[in-house]
Amino acid sequence: MASTPPSRRRFLALSGLTALSVPLAAACGGDDSGGKPAAGGKVTFEWWNIATTEPGKSLFPEISSAFTAAHPNITIKTTSLENEAFKSKLTATTSSGRLPDVFQTWGGGVLQQQVDAGLVEDLTDAFGWASELTPVSLQAYQFGGRTYAVPYDVGMVGFWYNKKLFAKAGITAPPATWAEFLEDVRKLKAAGVTPIALAGKEKWPGHYYWAYLAMRVAGLPALQQAATTKDFTGAGFVQAGAHLKELVDLRPFQPAFLGAGYATPGGQAATMGNGKAAMELMGQWGPSVQKDAGADLGADLGFFPFPTVDGGVGLVTEVFGGGGGFALRKGAPKEALDFLKFFVLENQAKLLASNGYLPVVKGAESQVTDAGRKVVADSLVKATGFQLFLDQAYPPAVGSEVNDSVADLIAGKKTPEQVARSITEAAKSA
The missing domain is CATH 3.40.190.10 (Periplasmic binding protein-like II)
Known part of the structure; x- marks a missing residue:
């Protein structure tokens, strides 16, 4: 390349x-x-x-x-x-x-x-x-x-959520912080609701979580610096992976999510559209694909921005x-x-x-x-x-490594530190 x-x-x-x-x-x-x-x-x-x-x-x-x-x-x-x-x-x-x-x-x-x-x-x-x-x-x-x-x-990109399922879990308002988000995931699981739909097979939807967490923890200037220095081993990027692992450890995704596609039958969009999961992190096209692959949630569908992270320097007004x-x-x-x-x-x-x-x-x-x-x-x-999107902002080999490494973290195959090192290695080789 x-x-x-x-x-x-x-x-x-x-x-x-x-x-x-x-x-x-x-x-x-x-x-x-x-x-x-x-x-x-x-x-x-x-x-x-x-x-x-x-x-x-x-x-x-x-x-x-x-x-x-x-x-x-x-x-x-x-x-x-x-x-x-x-x-x-x-x-x-x-x-x-x-x-x-x-x-x-x-x-x-x-x-x-x-x-x-x-x-x-x-x-x-x-x-x-x-x-x-x-x-x-x-x-x-x-x-x-x-x-x-x-x-x-x-x-x-932000969270599309099912208002009816949130109400079932006793959640009265969307979370504003990552700690609140994790607590809501626990509430949804306790109410017998799958918290999040994810297309683990396609990898790119998973990278949204790591990218947003890096933005919220380290802030956009840190991302800009990493793009220039080709170094993603800083504490903010490792912490982003650690926060994602916090979520993964709660087992929030639908059964067999690692083999699920995005717009395929039974995939992420269909799981969300059919009311079988409470949330998905997706772009502005999310509702139309939910409707096409599953059903139209109509007035039950809401949207909230990716939460801030306590102690992080990123702002909720910085969007991905x-x-x-x-x-x-x-x-x-x-x-x-x-x-x-x-x-x-x-x-x-x-x-x-x-x-x-x-x-x-x-x-x-x-x-x-x-x-x-x-x-x-x-x-x-x-x-x-x-x-x-990080898999488009970077040259193809680097974007692919972001997707692959984050997918490995979600699957339990890589640590947050290994993700940061792998992306850095790909950036330096590009």
Whole structure:
């Protein structure tokens, strides 16, 4: 894996960001293979996304069909893959040196590596409508003042919880501190309720706990320093693992969670949606996947931010998360960017009405009607710091080690100290 300069592998913060405002210029070149305009002015391009669950499963093809109906000279060849399958296939494709014309990205170190390899189109000069989007939605895709992807969703990770199951356990309000959270886990278990649903097999949902605990114990500056020094062996990171082990030792997860997927039948989302667990730590897409994989909890579903940790320096207003965007391969036809403009600007209301996405267009937050998503949107607006998913913020090998090591801690195979050392070793080797 190619090494990325630490200064460019930085963690992201809300402050000091400005929206782009540049003249609309000629977009990406279209003379490369794949997506090349055919005879008679017809254009075909590939579009890879992760819309395998509702609402995207139905909505994305609907938007694509509307675009091609209005532009009969354009054909879009769509490939929709489940999250992990997508990442595996894109990694293999990246290694071959050629990406799809339009592809899903979460930004951060993974996109940075693709940019450094010369595989991704610089959209800055063609992206004149970037000024219509919120700065926070753009930042994961910006490096060195240039923009390399178009966002369509942005949000944060937090706890989605079943109000009815909380009431059954005698819990009257969501926990504000980690100590209160652990006590609520004990109350839920005592009431015969599985406290937490977790997709142990897929690993990435587990890394949310360690990342948030590191933020709450050590604070964002410590994370930024670790990203630069490539050293995660500090006391704050070890303590994050120790706090996670406190939770794991309570055995809070559903039976056979280590073999459970996220959106699969009987997996994390279905367990939550079917009322078989009281909580899941998940992003803004959580409710829609719960509904797709299980059932709609409706008014019984609530949301609360990740608790603070007693003695920690991190603030509850520092949030962890990210969104979804689409990047273009180097040489993709200009019509691909036209499609993204249609997808984001002309269909923002549809995206929000589906209750699966949060706004990236300025002023569109007023269109969010779901109570839980309103809490997420409000938390994001009030955020004093923002941390991108660790498995995306870092180059792929480092992000994978975070996922793997935290999964090993949850499975009882690694100590908090071993997790910190393993991530440090991966960072220094990157």
